[in-house]
Amino acid sequence: MDLQSEGRSGVAESWTVGRGVQVTVRRTRPHDGGALRALVDGLSRESRYFRFLTGGRVVDEIVQRLAAPGPGGVALVVEAPDEEGVSAIVASAEYVVSGQVGEFAVVVADGWQGRGLGRRLIARLCELARAAGLRGLRGDVLSENRRMLAILRGFGFASRRNPEDSYLHEVTLALGQPAPSTQRLPAGWFSTR
Numbered sequence: 090m091d092l093q094s095e096g097r098s099g100v101a102e103s104w105t106v107g108r109g110v111q112v113t114v115r116r117t118r119p120h121d122g123g124a125l126r127a128l129v130d131g132l133s134r135e136s137r138y139f140r141f142l143t144g145g146r147v148v149d150e151i152v153q154r155l156a157a158p159g160p161g162g163v164a165l166v167v168e169a170p171d172e173e174g175v176s177a178i179v180a181s182a183e184y185v186v187s188g189q190v191g192e193f194a195v196v197v198a199d200g201w202q203g204r205g206l207g208r209r210l211i212a213r214l215c216e217l218a219r220a221a222g223l224r225g226l227r228g229d230v231l232s233e234n235r236r237m238l239a240i241l242r243g244f245g246f247a248s249r250r251n252p253e254d255s256y257l258h259e260v261t262l263a264l265g266q267p268a269p270s271t272q273r274l275p276a277g278w279f280s281t282r
């Protein structure tokens with residue numbers, strides 16, 4: 090059974106990253122709050138700012154939402170052993186459902202960035218959202234977050250500067266097509282959610 094078919098049973102999948110390091114990806118569980126708090130508090134200021142739009146402390150309510158994405162939502166975490174061999178959450182990815190669209194975000198612990206976790210988590214979110222019948226995924230990415238914008242472009246997301254906030258880019262991906270499309274969604278697509 091994989092993440093696609095597990096429902097909320099909590100079954101995990103093993104991924105190999107880098108040079109043979111095994112990590113576990115699974116849906117969140119109710120007791121993940123503490124480990125997610127540790128992930129968030131351990132982020133560099135830049136990573137925290139890119140993900141949560143603050144370089145300061147992220148409030149509990151937002152951390153709790155990483156584990157509980159609400160009805161129809163999906164929250165995934167990646168677990169890996171730390172230097173002492175104790176399991177820690179090293180990445181978090183989720184979407185919450187608004188209408189027929191998933192609002193997504195991803196964060197990878199600084200020490201684990203650049204090893205493919207972000208890309209694989211985004212791919213999983215796309216698969217799960219597509220399988221759930223959602224019409225699309227959308228997100229807000231800081232305009233200076235060139236890496237995330239480049240990754241998303243590779244997945245076929247369209248991006249445009251948010252007309253109401255020039256610090257943000259709105260990224261959108263229409264689901265349901267066999268292959269990712271680089272086409273911009275039609276005007277008003279999201280307003281029909």
Ligand SMILES: CC(C)(COP(=O)(O)OP(=O)(O)OC[C@H]1O[C@@H](n2cnc3c(N)ncnc32)[C@H](O)[C@@H]1OP(=O)(O)O)[C@@H](O)C(=O)NCCC(=O)NCCS
Pocket residue numbers: 135136137139140193194195196197198201202203204205206207208209228229230234236237240
């Ligand atoms: C953006 C983020 C999720 C990407 O996850 P990641 O695991 O680091 O990304 P991947 O390892 O899958 O790499 C994706 C690409 O970024 C590139 N990359 C990785 N680290 C990089 C670095 N330090 N500088 C520049 N490019 C980098 C990789 O080379 C890769 O590109 P390639 O496959 O063409 O070589 C992660 O860096 C992160 O959590 N950043 C802080 C929070 C954030 O920006 N979240 C997104 C807000 S929605």
